[in-house]
Amino acid sequence: MTITSKQRAALKTKAAGAPAIFQIGKNGLSDELVKQLDAAIEARELIKINVLESAPEDKKTLAAELAERTGSVLVQVIGSKIVLYRQNKDPKKRVVDIDD
Numbered sequence: 001m002t003i004t005s006k007q008r009a010a011l012k013t014k015a016a017g018a019p020a021i022f023q024i025g026k027n028g029l030s031d032e033l034v035k036q037l038d039a040a041i042e043a044r045e046l047i048k049i050n051v052l053e054s055a056p057e058d059k060k061t062l063a064a065e066l067a068e069r070t071g072s073v074l075v076q077v078i079g080s081k082i083v084l085y086r087q088n089k090d091p092k093k094r095v096v097d098i099d100d
Contacts, residue, residue, distance in 0.1 A: 048081055
């Protein structure tokens with residue numbers, strides 16, 4: 001899935017006030033964490049993740065890997081935060097509206 005710059009800006013705005021719902025620390029990306037993140041993205045569509053200083057990889061590497069493994073779009077990496085988005089396949093369950 002690709003998003004336009006206008007859609008990316010709208011997602012950044014929506015994510016700005018949202019709390020981080022996951023943290024990545026010294027254990028890095030375990031399969032269990034990726035499953036939990038995938039489920040959260042399915043339910044919420046837009047999630048924010050906090051990367052702790054103890055994480056084994058840098059946040060941009062983690063963000064790219066997470067986006068790939070969850071089939072989501074990397075919206076932004078800002079500070080220690082990663083924002084991911086994946087639109088729900090069922091239009092009735094969509095939470096975030098980014099249509100132009």
